[in-house]
Amino acid sequence: MTQMMIDWYAPVGDELVAGVDEVGRGPLCGAVVTAAVILDPLRPIEGLNDSKKLTAARREALFPIIQERALAWCIARAEVEEIDQLNILHATMLAMQRAVAGLSVRPDRVLVDGNRCPILPMPSEPVIKGDSRVPAIAAASILAKVSRDREMQELELLYPGYGIAQHKGYPTPVHLSALRELGATAIHRRSFSPVRDALDSAGLGSGPGFDQIQVGAVRRHAVDTSL
Structure with a gap:
């Protein structure tokens, strides 16, 4: 698909529209990651589509193109502790808020994938x-x-x-078996029932590296729209 996937959500006039999406609501471990992007209508990007419908190689190829051509972008996250404290839905909304707040160009309107939006200071x-x-x-x-x-x-x-590299934290048979055999680690979400079950099982508990770690950081980028 090209950048002309639709027309009824297209920006009106000089309106800046940000798109927001998340990855990682379902996994048993790791952060939930979100991104917000304001595309430049003068620099279209061919091949944009739902990331799940693209090959890993195609996603990797598009990644730097999006970063280079977009008017603004931000990648944000909610950590495992926040997921366990807030629940996955509220943690996802928080991560989306962070992604929008991290944009160096303020959007006039935000479109969010799914059936609900976080509370934002713009429509x-x-x-x-x-x-x-x-x-x-x-x-x-x-x-x-x-x-x-x-x-x-x-x-x-x-x-x-x-x-983890293969299943990305999702509850596959391999992951569930490892949880039973090795126990939960610092990156596992204790509020998710398979992880709780592993922690509660006799002879199982904290796996390796139980001290909380953080990998990655919020990334942001913008192009001067006055040019």
Whole structure:
């Protein structure tokens, strides 16, 4: 798909529209990662689509193109502790707020993938299947997906034996088996029932590296719109 996926959500006149998406609500470990993107209508990006419909190689290829051509972008996150304290829904909303707040160019309107929006200081609207309908949301989904997948590769080196690089933290049979055998680590979400079950099981408890770690940081970028 090209940047002309839709027309009824397109910016009106000089309106700046940010697309927002998240990756990582379902996994048993790691942060939930969000991104916000304001695309430049004068610098279209071919091939934008829902990140889940693209190959890993295509996502990686689009990642720097989006960063270079967008008017503004920001990748943000909510950590495991925040997920456990707030629940995954509220932590996701918090991470989305951080992504929008991190944009160096303030959007006039925000379109969020899904059926609900975080509280934002500008008009916002949820878009069902927005990552395959709205170019800016598709771009945000790619930034969030690539960022989180790279982080999972890093965490695989710190926590071997769980298969994190392959399943990205999702509750696959391999991951669930490793939880039963090795226990939960510092990056596992204790508010998720499979992790609680592993912690409560006899002979299982905290796995390696139980001290909380953080990988990655908020990244932001903007191009001067006065040019």
